[in-house]
Each structure stands twice: as structure tokens, then as C-alpha cells.
Amino acid sequence: MTDSNTDFVRRGRCWLFGDNVCNDGDMIPFHFVPAREQRPEILKDHCMIGLDPEFPKKAAPGDLVIAGRRFAQGNAHIQAFFALKGLGLSVAVESIPRSSLRNCISAGVLILPECAGITATVQTGEDIEIDFRTGRLTNHTRGNSTHTYRPLDEALLHIIQQGGWEAHFKDRLSRSRSGAVHPLPT
Amino acid sequence: MTSQTLTQKILSRKAGRSVRAGEIIFPEPDLIVVHDWYSANAGRTLRQFGVERLHAPDKVMFVTDHEPIAVSAESAARQAEIRDIARHFAIGHHFDVGRGGHGHLFPVEAGFVTPGMFVEAYDTHVPNYGAVGALGFPMLNEIVEVMALGSVWIRVPGTIQIRLHGRLTPGVLIRDFAQKLIADLDAELVNYTVVEFSGPAMEHISVDERFTLCNTPIEIGAKSVLCEPDAVVREYLSGRVDRDFELPCSDSDAPFVHSAEYDLTTIEPYVAVPPIPDRVVPISAVAGKPIQHAFVGSCASGSLTDLQEAARYLKGRKIESGVRLFITPGTQAILRAAIAQGLIDIFASAGAVITAPGCGPCAAGRIGALGRGEVSINTGTRNDPGRLGARESEIYLASPAAVAASAITGRITDPRELA
Numbered sequence A: 001m002t003d004s005n006t007d008f009v010r011r012g013r014c015w016l017f018g019d020n021v022c023n024d025g026d027m028i029p030f031h032f033v034p035a036r037e038q039r040p041e042i043l044k045d046h047c048m049i050g051l052d053p054e055f056p057k058k059a060a061p062g063d064l065v066i067a068g069r070r071f072a073q074g075n076a077h078i079q080a081f082f083a084l085k086g087l088g089l090s091v092a093v094e095s096i097p098r099s100s101l102r103n104c105i106s107a108g109v110l111i112l113p114e115c116a117g118i119t120a121t122v123q124t125g126e127d128i129e130i131d132f133r134t135g136r137l138t139n140h141t142r143g144n145s146t147h148t149y150r151p152l153d154e155a156l157l158h159i160i161q162q163g164g165w166e167a168h169f170k171d172r173l174s175r176s177r178s179g180a181v182h183p184l185p186t
Numbered sequence B: 001m002t003s004q005t006l007t008q009k010i011l012s013r014k015a016g017r018s019v020r021a022g023e024i025i026f027p028e029p030d031l032i033v034v035h036d037w038y039s040a041n042a043g044r045t046l047r048q049f050g051v052e053r054l055h056a057p058d059k060v061m062f063v064t065d066h067e068p069i070a071v072s073a074e075s076a077a078r079q080a081e082i083r084d085i086a087r088h089f090a091i092g093h094h095f096d097v098g099r100g101g102h103g104h105l106f107p108v109e110a111g112f113v114t115p116g117m118f119v120e121a122y123d124t125h126v127p128n129y130g131a132v133g134a135l136g137f138p139m140l141n142e143i144v145e146v147m148a149l150g151s152v153w154i155r156v157p158g159t160i161q162i163r164l165h166g167r168l169t170p171g172v173l174i175r176d177f178a179q180k181l182i183a184d185l186d187a188e189l190v191n192y193t194v195v196e197f198s199g200p201a202m203e204h205i206s207v208d209e210r211f212t213l214c215n216t217p218i219e220i221g222a223k224s225v226l227c228e229p230d231a232v233v234r235e236y237l238s239g240r241v242d243r244d245f246e247l248p249c250s251d252s253d254a255p256f257v258h259s260a261e262y263d264l265t266t267i268e269p270y271v272a273v274p275p276i277p278d279r280v281v282p283i284s285a286v287a288g289k290p291i292q293h294a295f296v297g298s299c300a301s302g303s304l305t306d307l308q309e310a311a312r313y314l315k316g317r318k319i320e321s322g323v324r325l326f327i328t329p330g331t332q333a334i335l336r337a338a339i340a341q342g343l344i345d346i347f348a349s350a351g352a353v354i355t356a357p358g359c360g361p362c363a364a365g366r367i368g369a370l371g372r373g374e375v376s377i378n379t380g381t382r383n384d385p386g387r388l389g390a391r392e393s394e395i396y397l398a399s400p401a402a403v404a405a406s407a408i409t410g411r412i413t414d415p416r417e418l419a
Helices: A040-046 A079-086 A098-107 A154-162 A165-177 B006-015 B039-048 B073-088 B126-132 B143-149 B174-184 B200-204 B207-220 B231-237 B304-314 B332-340 B343-350 B400-409
Strands: A009-016 A064-067 A090-093 A127-131 A136-139 A145-148 B031-035 B060-063 B093-095 B118-122 B135-139 B158-165 B193-198 B224-227 B258-263 B270-272 B280-282 B293-296 B324-327 B375-378 B394-397
Touching (some): A079 A098, A098 A154, A098 A165, A154 A165, A165 B143, B006 B118, B006 B135, B006 B193, B006 B224, B031 B039, B039 B073, B039 B143, B060 B073, B073 B093, B118 B126, B118 B143, B126 B135, B126 B207, B126 B224, B126 B231, B135 B224, B158 B200, B174 B207, B174 B258, B174 B270, B174 B280, B200 B231, B207 B224, B207 B304, B293 B304, B293 B400, B304 B332, B304 B400, B324 B400, B332 B343
Parallel strands (some): A009 A064, B031 B118, B118 B135, B158 B193, B158 B258, B293 B324, B293 B375, B375 B394
Antiparallel strands (some): A009 A127, A127 A136, A136 A145, B270 B394
16 A cells, blocks of 8 residues: 555535435436446536536535435436546545445545534535545634544545546556456555 | 354455454455346456456356347347357356346256355345345446456445244235335445344245345345345255255354344235335225236246245236236246246236246336336336336335235235235
């Protein structure tokens, strides 16, 4: 594992959403799913428009999406997370269904998946910083107040840092060709 | 040695060390199953990534269950592409059209799956293998990583223990309990856990019924489902499996994240109403609603026992005018048994249509679809809008007994009224 600590720190504006943000419809228009569109540079212009039509124009790289329980619920389609990736965003949520968490990791989007009570600690527009390796959130708008949540396992952070599933798979493949019988990521 | 759940035991064996819930591991499955709506994509992805050889092609199985009867030229071309991929990558087991049946049923029926095995599959309902105490994990596109390299990351799940007591009463089937259970359980509690069934009632619950038990918890986010393997499983597998196997089970003081008890005697017929499988009501709440479409089959309820239960009501009766009923035997072997037992004669005489073994209409309504404004009662896995065709249709999920009774009257009907 060679990732540096700074690879896992993001600072930007907070975008706060509530509970039960729906994967299809809220996070990404459903028609991209049957169309099998997976390019972040296309999907980013449609990110979260079911909840805020202006969101793709307002959000900037480094910004953080904070949401409540069951984020990306419903049928898990990875397009929702490729859209977040296209805008350069990261995520911290109170809870997320397993299939959507897997999509988030596969898309290469940093996430804190188990942040009980986080939606009560931030407001949209506040200047916040999250270290995804330690799980520490710092709210610079509120006098640098901090909260710490459980971070993702190192092995999963490493997959995200590689860029997501495709890059991770390619890396394992190349190491298997160079002789590793059963190449694991660490 | 710390006490472990059955899931921890199975995954510890794969990891070569004792594992705890929450750990990330790369376990190598004993069997990898890919169905006919993804096999071609898997082959293309493998080629795109430059994969020449699979890690263990003899452990890979292609099944043809979603669309055994190609309904278009494109589908026929896809089947041809799958045959080419199976040859190219020397896939160990390719069950082509008419050669097996439903990939969540016949590998168990044919003895490929034994207690304690770990299986990964491209399809959400592989936890069906928990019927014989094997741990099935669904995968999506990452199944190609397993095919190429032998493993993919998983997080060791916690286990929810459900202990069953008592006996079901006449006219009430295990599907009724399974639906009631997922309505009762908190989806956030179930998220990424294994639901494990055990208890004194299990000695009366057949492997066919266990397929149904293991099928439904997935709809609220369980990672997998297990029935504690026991004498019922050993009896079922005798004659199907010629290799030795053990009956591993959770330690009595295993670290379950939650435990619940159910008395099957108290269960009544339940129906899942649109638009999600865990929105469940007693059948009396929707009884009388006119239907135009009915279906018995799917990986949830496509066993011989399910067909027998439907036949019990359809014998000597006719389906109501204006209703179409589709019957999908889960596998080729179930179809043959249904013929031998006279069930197919009962269905055809009643006016039902028998489809090819496999998923039947439940695979997105590619056959036997619903039109706008139509209402279906069926034993499929899900009732999302558009699941069986038109988005402007309604799907009610119920037991094979309730589906058969409703097809006879043309209205949603409590099967106990026709007994």
C-alpha cells in the first residue's frame, strides 16, 4: 500500500441531502441505465438533478455530498456514482444499502458509509473537510468543530484510490501476468 | 477457538484462517455461475481486458434460464455468442437451451451444490443455494474478476438468526411466511447480513420450501441466506451427490447480530402489493380485486412442490374466462416429474400455458408480459412497476396456492376458500 495520507483528504463546500435519496431518478435520470452510459464526463451534467436541477452547475471538484439514511436506495445502478465522480465529489452518509456501497467503490468515489447523525452537524454551503482514511470531518465554518466516523477498510480505500474497479482489476491482472499466482491488492 | 456463525465458518475455510464479521477478504468460490443475459457481456469484458485464460474454468457454469426460447434474432445471436465464449474459455459446465433449467434450482437438484460450499454468481437470487446450507453471494460485473483471477473482495457479513417453530396450517405455504418475514424485518438491520434459518420446525420444511425461504430476504438487502443443513438436506442429497460432505452449522453461542423467533402456526396467506416486495398485507385486504394475468414459477416458487400446490386447486377446475395463467417448471427434471405425476395434464386441462423451464415471465416479462392497466397475481420475485412489461400495470406476489385460486375465480382469492 503506497497511497499517501493526503490522497484521502477532501475539502470543499457541503451539499446536504436528506434520507432515502433514490439511486434512479433522484441521483441520475433512469434513461442512462438502459442506455448503458457509464462515462463520468457525460453523466456529471445530470448528477442529482432529480433533487436539484442546478446541482451540476453549482457543485465544484472537492465538494462533499452529505446525506441521511439509505443513500442511493432502490435499484442500485452505478451511473449515479459515475455522475458524482464526473463532478469530482466525495460522499459521507448515515447509511447506504450494500449494493450501492459496492457501486460507489467500483466507481472510485470516496465515501464514509456509516456516519450516524452527520446530517445534524453540517449545512449546505459550509466549508468542510473530510479525511476519508481517519474518518474525521472538520467543519471550518463552525469553528473547526470535528466529528469522527468509522472509515472504510484500507483495502477498499485502496481500490477507490486506484480509480475504482476497472483500474483495480487491470492492476491485479497485470500482476498475475508477471507471476503472482493469486494476486491480492495488498 | 472463538464461536462462529456458519457463514464465518464457510468463509474462514476459504480464507485459510478464522475471519470475523466486517473483515475484507478475497475468498475463492467453489463454483461460479453466470446466466444467459450476462454470459455474452462477461465474455466481451474478459476479451476487452485481454484475459486469455480463466483462473479455474472447470469451476465456471453457464446457465440458460432467463431466455431459453430466444424471442428475437438478436437473442438467437446472443445464444450463439455464448456458445462461442463457452468454447473459447473452456467453460466447465454450459447448460444450454433445454439442458438444465433455472440456475438457482437445478445445480442443487443435480448435486453440484453441497453444504458448506461457497458460490458466487451473476444474479441476485443465488442465495437459493442456502436451501442445502451453501453460501451463495451475488455479484454483478465483478464476476469477470472472479472468472479471471479466482476471487473478488467481499466483506464478511454478520448473521441474523431466525428460529422457526410450529407447522403451517392448511392453505398456508412457506411463501406466505417468507413474505411476512421480509415485511417484519428492518431493512437497515438486514442490510449486508446473512439471514440464517434454524429451529425445531426445520425438520418439516423440505428443500423445495427452503428455496423459497432463501429467496425472499434478498429483496430487502440481505447479502445471502442459509438454512442450517440437517437430516432433511442429507436425505435430499442422497442419490444426487456421490462425494462426502459434512453438515456444518453455527455454534450455539455464535455472535448473531440479531435473533428472532416465529411460530408458523400463526401465519396466514399474505400478498405483496405494488410497488415493492416487502409491502405485504393479509390476503383479505386485497381479496376480490379482478386479475387478468397469473403465473406460477420463478426461482422463488418454481419447485415441484410449488407446482403440486397449484395443481391441488386447479385439478378438475377451469381458469376464469379473461385470465391467462402461465406455469413455469423450474427445471427440466421438474417438468418431467410434473408430467409423470399428471400435473401438466391438470394445468393444460384448466386452460393454463406451460412455458419452457427457467425464469418464465419473471425475467422482465420477455414472455407472458403484462399490458397497460392489467393486474397480475404471481409467484415471481419482484413487483416493481414494469417488471413484467407495461409500467402501468400492477403485480401482486403470493403463494402458488393463492395464485391458482385467484386464476380460477378471476379475482384475488384466499386459497382456503377453495380447499
